[in-house]
Each structure stands twice: as structure tokens, then as C-alpha cells.
Amino acid sequence: MIEADLVKEAVRQRKARSETFLGFEYLRFSDDFKDVPRGTVIFQDTIVWGYPHIGRVFMLEEGLKEQFSGPFWVEEKVDGYNVRIFRVKDQVVALSRGGYVCPFTTDRVGDFIDLDVFEDDPDLVLCAEVAGPENPYIEESPPFVKEDIRIFVFDVMRKNSREFLSQREKLELIDRYSLPHVEIFGEFTHADIPKLKDLLFRMNEEGREGVVFKEERGRRAKYITSYANLSDIKVTTKNMFQLPAEYYTNRLLRLVLFMEEEGIERNAHLYEELGKALIDGLFEAIDQFKKEHRVYTTFRCRFHRKENAIALLELIRRTSKHIQVIERDLREEKGMWVLTFDKVFLNMTGLLGHLLSGGLVFD
């Protein structure tokens, strides 16, 4: 439950806002407010709690020893975007981390998830990562999704509760409905740390993002490979001044601590990869600006229903700051609607416009 007074206060402070979807209204917490996490939504009398923040450890061995006293599960952290999937009336919808109903994920969820799971238990909320090269939000994609998208369940909640099902309850549900899920490496203890170091070393080599540690029910922590940090840097530099600059310095430190933990030597190849990751995007932005007078990235994704493609563009337009959305193409292909659109980075476009024409900067 969330107290009615708290909801009123959140609305008054513009931390909770009204949204509409499929003709009915819901309330969305646009920021953390008191103990209610951002992305929490209220559909009439139903609350779907926001997915909580998970703390990060920068050192594997010391982190596990410090954060977990008993056994813990280790699961893959997939590099995609976080959704919560559940049923409203007779429709299954997917919420973004921020609490918007995502027209793209909602359109595609039935391709990956056996929706019977919600027939049998309409209170379920599946927490999942959506990842792949054809998603409308992020440019990174894990090495094991070669086309389109896939959905990977990693947690289960229930409506009106902020607790997760225990690991065993979740595994049972995954098994019963053959739900697609993140790789679950098993349950481990401190004695297994050398094994886990090997695992993370391998994941890093394979270009995978990292892992989440979870008690059967309780504490969690995440740990990320240096590959993922490098990749985060690489895919964002074309629009470097949109993100907080700490995005980059934090990832440099994480990368260094991962190498330190895994005993990975610094060598010319690594330095080169890092240098490339940091500046190639800037050169690309300049080239693009010189040719086309704007800096942008093209996204492509597939829908069953044309209306959902249009609704997605509308959502991105409404929610992205300093981004101009330009539709390039929306056409039927092999029974799907294929949407192609550009996100124009207005900050980088404006900055390069000023600097390349000889503008002065006081810094």
C-alpha cells in the first residue's frame, strides 16, 4: 500500500504524474519519492512497484565477503533495458523502468513470453531485460542476441507488493511456463570466489555485461565486466555532452578496478581500445555534422501493429530531452511493421555548430 496522503504530496511536488494508456489513466512516480521508487505506477487500485536500485560492488572478492554472509545466487546481467510485464484488464503490458507503458515492448511481449502465465496468476509482475540490436532505446546489445530482440526474465514480483518472489519460486515459475530468462549460474558461497573470478574473466572475454548476486530472498549486488564499461563508453560518445560527465569517469574507475581484481595486465591493445572508445564517436559526430548538419543515430525495430510504432515515436518525442525524433520509414515487411527513425542529438549538434564556426567558449 501507498498512503493516499503520500500520493497527494507526490503529485503536488510533481514527483508523480498522470499518464494515459489504452483509454484509462494511471499515476506514475517520475522520481524516487520518500520510500517509493521512481517508475512505480498506480492503475486504479493496483500498484506495480518500481524496480529497486541495486548497489554495485567494484571488487568481486571483497564485495562478496562484505555484502553476503551466506550463500548467494549468481545470475547474468544482460545489457538491455529493464521492463515490468503484467496484465491490466485483459491486456498484457510492459512498463519501462521509469513507469511508462512501452508500446514497443508491449507489442512484442507475446512473441517471447507464454501469456498463459498471467491467465493462471493475474497478479504476477515479471521483471525482465529486453535486449538486442533492434530495440528503440539503447545501442548496445549482448553478443548472444544477433537480431531483433529477446526478453530475459530475471525477477518476479506481484501486484501491490514490493517483495520479489524467492529464487526457488521464481525458478519454478520459469520452469513451468518455459519463460525465457537470464542465465542462472547457480548458488555459490565465499569458497567459490576463485570459480566466480574465472567466470567473470570468461564473460569479459565474451563481451558480456556482468552478474547480479542475489540471496535466496534478500540482499542483492551487481558486478560489471570491464568490457561492459568500455562498451558503455563507446556507444555513447557520439552524444557525449548529453550524459553527466561522471558517466565516463565512473566507468574508467570501474574498468580499472575490474582489471585489478582479475589480474588483467595493461597492454597496448587495451589502451588502444579505450582511446578508440572515447574519441571515435566524437570524430563520427563531427563527420556527420559536416555532411548533414546534424548528429544522430538511426534506430530500427519491428512491430505487429502499426499504431504501436506510432505510439512509440510519440512516447520518445515526449520523454527524451534534447532529442529530436525523425521518422525515416514505416513499412510492412514479412507480416511485421518495420520502423526506422533517427534520434537527433540536439546538444551535440548545437555545440558542434558553435565550435566549428569559430565560436568562443569561456571555461
Add this chain to the structure above:
Amino acid sequence: MIEADLVKEAVRQRKARSETFLGFEYLRFSDDFKDVPRGTVIFQDTIVWGYPHIGRVFMLEEGLKEQFSGPFWVEEKVDGYNVRIFRVKDQVVALSRGGYVCPFTTDRVGDFIDLDVFEDDPDLVLCAEVAGPENPYIEESPPFVKEDIRIFVFDVMRKNSREFLSQREKLELIDRYSLPHVEIFGEFTHADIPKLKDLLFRMNEEGREGVVFKEERGRRAKYITSYANLSDIKVTTKNMFQLPAEYYTNRLLRLVLFMEEEGIERNAHLYEELGKALIDGLFEAIDQFKKEHRVYTTFRCRFHRKENAIALLELIRRTSKHIQVIERDLREEKGMWVLTFDKVFLNMTGLLGHLLSGGLVFD
């Protein structure tokens, strides 16, 4: 003149503060306030104006065309710290950019500057860069100062005036008193841009910081080599989280735009240099922390008078945030007092302490 009311208001808002030096008080503007720049000081009835901000162009050719209509002088920008040197009563002192009397520079100024200049014209204020491996403030040093420090005059003001002397007046003064000065490449016009590109290309190869463009009297702009940007990154990463993160992202962009302007190709060597510059300092910080439980850099500088060495430590202690100053050694050597001290980076020390012991971070 600065209106008395403005001074009172600045003091009330804590933008101007009282300081003491040599037994008399002065007022120091610790921030820009209305049109008074940070570092402006008032000694009784004498104002020494703060050195103004100089805008930066990111593109040489377009920048010169946009910022200057007629001829302009080109002078070297030396990589050191900015001081203003002038006489108070019968002592010549040097103010830091922020308006503190610097005990180190004040102690050494007579070694480099013919103080007769102030006998003949007690109203002069020499604006100069102090640079070299043995300075107490910055770790960078230009390639042409191999030991100790040197002082390079680049502008001249007068007490109670915020105007600079014209370029010709300055050159005359430099000549008459053989003042040490930054290299002055001459007066140029837009037609000389190809020559200036060559000059900057060479300066970059030689590891020099860049240039300042100045009208005979009036507009100014600065332009920095990619070498200098790389060097700024390299020498600061050991204490990366002390600086605003934008320090790094801004320098990446400048570096890329310099290469773009100069037609410098990206290659493995450059990427490697950049990768190294960004992470070697972090590895060094970790190594140091593991061995000594603190992250620090050692500085060394020479004084004539022991009291000035002690006053410098006191000043750095009082004015550096998140820095602990530890004196290592102060001894007489060949007629000079040689001070060695550590700056302990408390932010980095604390952060690594938390992370290396397995601490959790929510980001």
C-alpha cells in the same frame, strides 16, 4: 575604481574576504562578483584587478575569422600558473590567480625579474606565468623548463586599472628591462592562417601548450594543442574525482577538434597514448593506496627564506579542499631552502578505501 557599496555588498555575500600579509590587511574577491573578476584585491587604496577570463576557440581557422577582423598578435601560452607581480610599499609581491599573495613566487620573483622596473614605475602590474618542475601547485611543466621554475611575462597592467598596456607598450617595457617573457611569434592576419596551422602543428609535436591571440589592444582568444589536453588528462587522473568530470570530457572534445583542424590522423599510437593518459593514474593511485593507505603526490620547491616555505604550506593547507598537506623535509642546500611536501588526495583515498574493501555504491 570599485564603488564602496559594491565592495560592502561583496563582503556581505562572502564574495570578498579579508586576508592578511606582511602585517597589513587586504581584501580579496574570492569569486567573480558583478563586473569584478575573482582574484581582484584591494590593498588600502590600491586595486589590483583580477586577470580576466580569456575565451577559447576550438577551431583555429574559423575561430580567428570569427573573433578577429584585423591583425592580431600570437604569443605562446605557457603551461604554469598565473601571477600578478607588483610593489606594495617597498616589497614586490606576487598574487595568485585567486588573489592570494603567494609566498613561493614572492620569494623567488627577484631571481627572474629586474625589480628596478618597479622603482621606475611603481604602478606597474606584471602578469606572468610561472612554470617548471619545481613549483608547488601544478604537476605539468613545459618542455623548455628543465629544472626549478622560470617566470614568463605576458601582459602588463597598472594599479587601479583593468586595462592592459598595448602590445607595443608591453614590448617596449620587456625590452627596456630585459623581462623574461613568453615567446611572441609576431603579428599576423587571416592570410597567415596556413602559417599558424604549421606553427601549432610544430608546437604540438614539441609538447607545448598553445597560443593566445591578442589584438594590439582589445580582443583576445586562446587555442590549445592536443598535446596539452592529453597532458592535462594524464597528470590529474590520480586524483580524478576531485576535478569536475567535465574537465575530462571537455579535453577529449578539444583534442579531437585540434586533430580535425590540423588534419592529424587517428592511429594506434594516439589511441594508446590517450588510453594510457586516462587510466595509468588510476592504477598508480590503487598501487599507492595498497602500499601506503593513501594517495598522494610529492612536490618540491626552493626558497630563499625559510619563513616563506612555512607560509606556503600554511597557505596550501588553508586553501586546498580535500587535500591534506604533509611536510616531508625542509633543509638548506646550496644556499637555498628546499621544501618537500606531499598533497594527500583525501577524496581518492576515501573512495578507494570504500571500494577496495568491498563497499556498495548506488549510482
